Amino acid sequence: MKKILYFIAVCTVLLAACKKNEGTVENTEYEKVAPGDPKYSYLKFLNLTPGSPVANFYVDGLKFSSALSSTGVENAGYAYNGLYPDLGYAITAPGSHKVTANIIPSATVDKNLEVLNATITPEAGKYYTIFTTGQYSSTNKSIGPLLVLEDVKPALDTSKIFIRMVNLYNGSPNLDLVKTATSTKVASNVAYGTASAFAEIPSPGPGAAPSNVFALNNTATGLPLLSNITIGLTKGRAYTFYLRGVLGSTTYPLSGTVYTTFY
DSSP, rough: OOOOOEEEEEEEEOOOOTTTTTTOOOOEOOOOOTTTTTTEEEEEEEOOOOOOOOOOEEEEEEEOOOOOOSSOOOOOBBBBTEEEEESSEEEESSSSSEEEEEEOOOOOTTTTTTEEEEEEOTTOOOOOEEEESSSSSSOOOOOOOOEEEEEOOOOOOOTTTEEEEEEEETOOOOOOETTTTTTTEEEEOOOOOOOOOEEEEOOOOOSOOEEEEEEEEETTOOOHHHHHEEEOOOEEEEEEEEEETTTTTTTSSEEEEEEEEOO
């Protein structure tokens, strides 16, 4: 996933009419959005529901995610491990909102089916990642419930790296994320459906983007579930390391992924 932060503002797009052999002219009014502007709340969606169909997200009935169609019929969206936006956050007004998700209309099974219906109440000027959870199946056609996590930006500087861990590994024991070189826990006792706070990585190493090696350990036993997790991390940024999968499943095994949350 790309590691750049940006903000998407609601805008009105007017396409100018053009004659044959003339280029299409786009006249777009963009609103500049300052980071943390209290006029808005800032949202990111991450679909971590194993078995999820391809779907798009809606806020108060209006399409919020922006996967593009190549056919004129909506044929792209966000399935398991799909992140929107992969760069930064999209915006909405603060306050109570209905969040839904529908299977894309070009799907061969259950097209347009609503697979999520929930309410969120983001606050002004705050950042949130909204994770879908549970397990989707023919008898449970839902990608809910939601985990709504406020993203609290740590005090960044160009000599430090911060990381947090989100545990959405179904059936998981409580877990620790340990920096192997120093045996330092950077996330401790993280239960399923919860997240650690951002923690500074001790002695991240020389250079602008040093590689660090981690282990994912069972809190109760100290035994590793994953070892030698090598991640290149850029100083001056804060990262989310998230876990997904289903305990005992070969279709949805334990996996960890990292993305830039703030920079």
